[in-house]
Amino acid sequence: AQSVTQLGSHVSVSEGALVLLRCNYSSSVPPYLFWYVQYPNQGLQLLLKYTTGATLVKGINGFEAEFKKSETSFHLTKPSAHMSDAAEYFCAVSDRNGFNKFYFGSGTKLNVKP
């Protein structure tokens, strides 16, 4: 079975600073890769995904992520944090077998300091 590791359950940055949230997956065959964001008392919203093609993926709200096969990583970045980015972020993977089974990381809570 797949496993997804998000390094750092809590990350704190200053407004305007770089955001870097880390995600590593376990499988030898690259899966589909996703980042979701969850605001308090809400469901999960898709930020971006990688299925095939260009390894640098751009998402909503200025976020982007780069798929690195050699490192089995899919880290999420944003050049300049905004107060509204404070939320919990989840990395998820789905096997490429068409069976739509998702594996989620444990989540990283991002705090943005003024």
Added chain:
Amino acid sequence: KAGVTQTPRYLIKTRGQQVTLSCSPISGHRSVSWYQQTPGQGLQFLFEYFSETQRNKGNFPGRFSGRQFSNSRSEMNVSTLELGDSALYLCASSPATAGEETQYFGPGTRLLVL
């Protein structure tokens, strides 16, 4: 298109009771997945339904069951509720076509078991 809807949004039950949660997927989506989210365990996959058939199942006891109707709407049932079943239950729908397995989440049903 309208998003994924879940009803009810909040629910309070007592131990031993049973509960049914409902999920209406995005129009045209044939796959519906259910997740349990708790502070201690994070996001845990319950099951996935596709064309009225359970296609994937997580590691939950038989007290947790679900079904999907011909219009792709899904229900989840928990019998003999325990205190530990208090959680946010998230439903996600997906087109589940090749290469397009993004899951779109509803706002969740928050269940409190007293």
